[in-house]
Amino acid sequence: MGIGTIIVKRIVRMLTSRDIYDIAALCSRKERLFFKACGFRDDILGSTTLMYSRTISSTCFEDERMVKQAGRKLLLVPSLQLPLASFKITKPQS
Numbered sequence: 001m002g003i004g005t006i007i008v009k010r011i012v013r014m015l016t017s018r019d020i021y022d023i024a025a026l027c028s029r030k031e032r033l034f035f036k037a038c039g040f041r042d043d044i045l046g047s048t049t050l051m052y053s054r055t056i057s058s059t060c061f062e063d064e065r066m067v068k069q070a071g072r073k074l075l076l077v078p079s080l081q082l083p084l085a086s087f088k089i090t091k092p093q094s
Contacts, residue, residue, distance in 0.1 A: 008035070024043070
């Protein structure tokens with residue numbers, strides 16, 4: 001068991017000991033395997049996460065990623081990933 005798994009399991013144990021069971025991980029497709037190994041599963045309702053901010057948030061772009069300010073937090077929004085069917089494969093010209 002790696003250090004990341006130990007940390008996540010400890011956080012989950014601390015939250016569940018306080019009767020908090022609605023625990024979610026916002027992660028990329030690559031990171032999903034790690035969280036699934038830590039016991040996380042897909043949301044049965046297929047929910048998407050929304051974040052409430054009392055202030056008007058501003059947005060700026062860094063490289064291809066979007067950085068969004070929400071209150072005192074800075075959120076790094078991953079770039080939009082297209083479904084596999086929308087990618088076109090082209091042969092290199094020789």
